[in-house]
Amino acid sequence: MGNVSLVWAMFTGIGSTGSTFFCSNCPVRILFARSTDGGQTWSTPRTLSPSADSNPVGYPERPTIQTDREGRLIAAWEEHSGATVQQSEMVAAVSIDGGQHFGHPITLGPASDMNQLPGASFPNFNQVALAVDQSTDAIYAAWTNEQQIDSSHAHGAVTLVKSTDHGQSWTSAGTIDVPGRTAFHPSLAVARPGVAPSAGTTPGRVVVGFTALTDVAFSTLPVTGSVNYLPYVVASDDGGSTWSAPIVPSGAAVSDPAASAGFLNDFGSEFVGDYSSLSAAPDGKTFYSSYSSTQEGTGCAAVDAYRTGSGPLPNIYTSCAPTFGNVDIHVAVIGNGP
Numbered sequence: 001m002g003n004v005s006l007v008w009a010m011f012t013g014i015g016s017t018g019s020t021f022f023c024s025n026c027p028v029r030i031l032f033a034r035s036t037d038g039g040q041t042w043s044t045p046r047t048l049s050p051s052a053d054s055n056p057v058g059y060p061e062r063p064t065i066q067t068d069r070e071g072r073l074i075a076a077w078e079e080h081s082g083a084t085v086q087q088s089e090m091v092a093a094v095s096i097d098g099g100q101h102f103g104h105p106i107t108l109g110p111a112s113d114m115n116q117l118p119g120a121s122f123p124n125f126n127q128v129a130l131a132v133d134q135s136t137d138a139i140y141a142a143w144t145n146e147q148q149i150d151s152s153h154a155h156g157a158v159t160l161v162k163s164t165d166h167g168q169s170w171t172s173a174g175t176i177d178v179p180g181r182t183a184f185h186p187s188l189a190v191a192r193p194g195v196a197p198s199a200g201t202t203p204g205r206v207v208v209g210f211t212a213l214t215d216v217a218f219s220t221l222p223v224t225g226s227v228n229y230l231p232y233v234v235a236s237d238d239g240g241s242t243w244s245a246p247i248v249p250s251g252a253a254v255s256d257p258a259a260s261a262g263f264l265n266d267f268g269s270e271f272v273g274d275y276s277s278l279s280a281a282p283d284g285k286t287f288y289s290s291y292s293s294t295q296e297g298t299g300c301a302a303v304d305a306y307r308t309g310s311g312p313l314p315n316i317y318t319s320c321a322p323t324f325g326n327v328d329i330h331v332a333v334i335g336n337g338p
Helices: 301-307
Strands: 004-011 028-035 061-067 073-080 088-095 106-111 129-132 139-148 154-163 171-176 181-190 206-214 229-236 277-280 286-293 328-335
Touching: 004 061, 004 073, 028 061, 028 073, 061 129, 073 129, 073 139, 088 139, 106 139, 106 154, 139 181, 139 206, 154 206, 171 229, 181 229, 181 286, 206 277, 206 286, 229 286, 229 328
Parallel strands: 129 181, 154 181, 181 277
Antiparallel strands: 004 028, 061 073, 073 088, 088 106, 129 139, 139 154, 154 171, 181 206, 206 229, 277 286, 286 328
16 A cells, blocks of 8 residues: 545535635635544645635645655645736745655745736636655646736746755746747656656656647637637656757547536636646656647637627527537657657
């Protein structure tokens, strides 16, 4: 039986919406629990965030956790820190005793994001991706930063940082950018030569996956044809000092977010999901990149009208093509990285 570590965000109380779901004024904590018997039993949950945050514009959220080769646990999450939801930072806390204690959260860097991107209406949840080089113990983290570039446009790119001292300090590992597109939903993996790689000093290949949406003006309506998105992957063979040019995985095609059904199936907004991930095979060279796609979906004029307030709630079975709402999870095999 192996060890399993788990982190999650706990919403407490009832907010203005009448539930804890998307509660904007509920105290939230980042919690940790561990199982040493393969999930049969679990430790008492432990709070990792400094306090139960009830910031009315944000809260700690979307945690992730990784383990290095010596068994250290590294947990990371987004911590809203300012007067607006765009003023946030990514933080990480480290445990050297199997989760009995965690150090105070250390800032990885600022995180500026928009809940919805121009020309689209799907929820754009920013999230930190985390991966450990199991040979060198280097830790990598990635997330997106979106900045307003003029009065009517914004642009976002992937921010990367790296730690070579077991998470005690972090330095920049570059920025990944696709001109004309805003990145969102990044994922991260490091090559793993074997199930239990031996210690070494040569960095393993690092691969970053993300999705990127067409940059358009803030005033662009979220209707069919306004924007589209594509998945991308990049790689570094020198520990994040340099990165390959972003490429689109084989088989991927442009996706229109307007082809998706609404969040909670209410049709009032788009929902493409946040199911991007990357994993490394134990052969040390193959990666698997998953991403959500509407490339086989079709937009619907009646739904567009409803979403923009110019039409009634439609009957999608009579008003839309059968492929409306077709959002799939695709997996691309990246041999030897991009």
